[in-house]
Amino acid sequence: MTETTNLTAMTEQEQREYIRARLSDKWWRMNNLYQIENEQGQLVRFRLRPAQELLFRCMWFLNIILKARQLGFSTAIDIYLLDEALFNKNIKCGIIAQDRSAAGEIYRTKIEVPFDNLPAWLRAEFPTAARRGGANGGYILFRHGSSIQVATSFRSGTVQRLHVSEHGKICAKYPEKAKEVRTGTLNAIHPGCVAFIESTAEGVGGDFHGMSMKAMELAKAQTELSKMDWKFHFFAWWQDPKYHADVPMSGLTASKTQLEYFAAVEKAMGCTITDEQRQWYVNKEAEQGAEMKQEFPSTPLEAFLTSGRRVFDPIHTMAAEGDCLPPLLVYDMDPVTGSREKARKPEKLDEQGIRSLENMLLVWELPDEDEDYAVGVDVAEGLEHGDRASIDVVARSDGRQVAHWYGHLDPGLLAQLVAHIGKWYGTDEYGPAFVGPERNNHGHALLLKLRDHYPVSRIYAEEYLDRDDDDETPRLGWLTTRQSKPVLVDGLKTLLRGGVSGIRWIGTISEATTYVYDKSGSMNAQVGCYDDQLMSYMIAQEMRARMPARPVKSDLKRTPKHWMAH
Known part of the structure; x- marks a missing residue:
């Protein structure tokens, strides 16, 4: 990615010349051109964070993203789509929000604010043919034929750039809307389209869970993807440098179970978790309780919170996940x-x-x-x-x-x-x-x-x-x-x-994680799994x-005896 630059220190003429010389570089634009509102409502220059940069380095045509909370993927993807609409002709970009309120907020903060706060001379180079915004979303149609729209669904037509935001929440809260996305919007995707479906997990079952599991299986099998295959991306809490805390002078305040948990995560994901990261997790888990695994998952399978008591120990299944291999x-x-x-x-x-x-x-x-x-x-x-x-x-x-x-x-x-x-x-x-x-x-x-x-x-x-x-x-x-x-x-x-489970297939481990005791005490797959x-x-x-033992070769020559003679 391109290094970021402080544009505010330049004169207007210097700024114009500097920007024009770099406008052909998309990644420079992504890191320098757009302003967004931070959590305090202040305008700040948008910068790609490490996890966001990793996504765009590894992105495919179709991308499904399972994530921990507050990693900023929604903002990054929407800035990506706005940039696509501005700097390409005849590109239709669409963002699907979980509800009308979210659609209005996304349109205002992630489309209007970045666009309206471009340098005035640059914004004038993108005249609009139509523009409408409100509490339920909005759209901008540019004169060069491209457009960007935020809504709760797209019932007709095709989009070349698509972002489905918090799809897990859509599936959990609005199943009919999820069906409309599946049968309508996703069916309208053609080869070459760039799409992102991102969400934190909202329990098992539903379209987001099913799509994630199938895409993860393709990834685990190291199967070559076509333009119509969804590439699986997972971003855990331990991948973001902001999730760390000071370790007390007396040492890490983790229990034996938590230490076993961290060891299982490291085995499953092939990562190293520092003491500062472990301390943050311990502190946050004390605050979040049972929701910790869903809001800040360490592995993809852990993200999908199960209801009911799990039959197999979560730490044991997570450790076994680390033994999974792609088929020969x-x-x-x-x-x-x-x-x-x-x-x-x-x-x-x-x-x-x-x-x-x-x-x-x-x-x-x-x-x-x-x-x-x-x-x-x-x-x-x-x-x-x-x-x-x-x-x-x-x-x-x-x-x-x-x-x-x-x-x-x-x-x-x-x-x-x-x-x-x-x-x-x-x-x-x-x-x-x-x-x-x-x-x-x-x-x-x-x-x-x-x-x-x-x-x-x-x-x-x-x-x-x-x-x-x-x-x-x-x-x-x-x-x-x-x-x-x-x-x-x-x-x-x-x-x-x-x-020594011997399990090599991620689908087997996945089903072990969602195998639960029901209210009657019986063991079954959780509903939707x-x-x-x-x-x-x-x-x-x-x-x-x-199975019967393999007979020794000397026994094969003997005359078989009647079973009652044994």
Whole structure:
């Protein structure tokens, strides 16, 4: 970025010559040309702060920004849009505010004030064709064809530069307005448009949460973005230098839990938090209480505050977040033939305009002949807008996640996909991987189909005593009940507590953070969230514990004995 300059120390003629020589440099303009009102209502020169500068250095065409409070992104983005409207022809810029009052305030303080306080000679070079402002927003149409408008929605037409301010608040307070933004404004975005959606988090569920999670998954997978993909940006409190406090002479006043928390943040985010930053956080948390995590988040997943008591310890899941890795390969796997192709960018976007990794096979490790694998499957109905199905492959030796798939397939096709993945992670000598599909609900349909494509001996079977004929009858699949679910959960809790969860996919960790106890004491995904990726992973870990041992080679030559002889 360009260095800032004190224009007030120059004469008017010097100022004019100096500015004209630099007007072609956008970043000089951003740091020197515009005035805004500070918190005391005084006019001050706008300067890009470190986090704002980082955003513009890393920006993409479409940008979704999850942030801590008071980092000034809204102001910076609006100045960016005003500058675009002034110095480009035929550019339509739009700012969507959370409500009419906010629209009026944004228009006055972030559009009118910076524009009206340009040097008079420079402002005269941008004559307006129409201009209207008020308590509910406003617009300026310049004679060179560009415009900038602040409103609560844009119902028609397209914009080339867009800012949706505090989208999390819009989704939480005005769901119908959020739907209008999704179906109207966002659908009107074309390749090459520059857009910013920014907000502090306002709980889980809703469009902002969903868009953030999908964009974060693309970022974690290190997937190359197209012009129609949203790039995820996260800005934590510890990234702003103003958030620090003096440490008392006696030393940092943090509890053991807080010290563990800071250690988990550093692992999850790959950052270093100084004692001065830690002291600020301790002081602020005493003031903010339970709202601290939402208002001043340390990691993206922490930002989305959950309602209800979390099942998994937040510090443990945050530490596990630091172990997540981008997949080695992403395959588009045909569920019928089992053929694998390196995934190409799908052209179809979801209703939020987000491309996701759904229906893709994420691979961290290719099959190893010397390793045994267990597979967990969470089955869903397969409808495009319903719950998702999920498949996880873990290594028997240490439980590490080696492959993962989630998406929408009907149970019959899902069974074929499971069979192909299980056979791929098997060996010629010992057979395919050990599979544990959930048999609840639509799992019955999957199991019926899976038996046609997979050795029954490599499908988990729960045995029970048939009371009619006293025969021991196997029932294929894992049945998740109020009694068996704690078995899965306790297993993962143990792994998380020991720092050996094996989780590599951020989506699995994301669902663990929103898995809560409801009012009746049952464990489920919080309303608006999913638990399918979490369930398939926990089932895979349970299958790892229950799968039969690989026979030693000397045993393979022996004559099999009747089961009653053991």
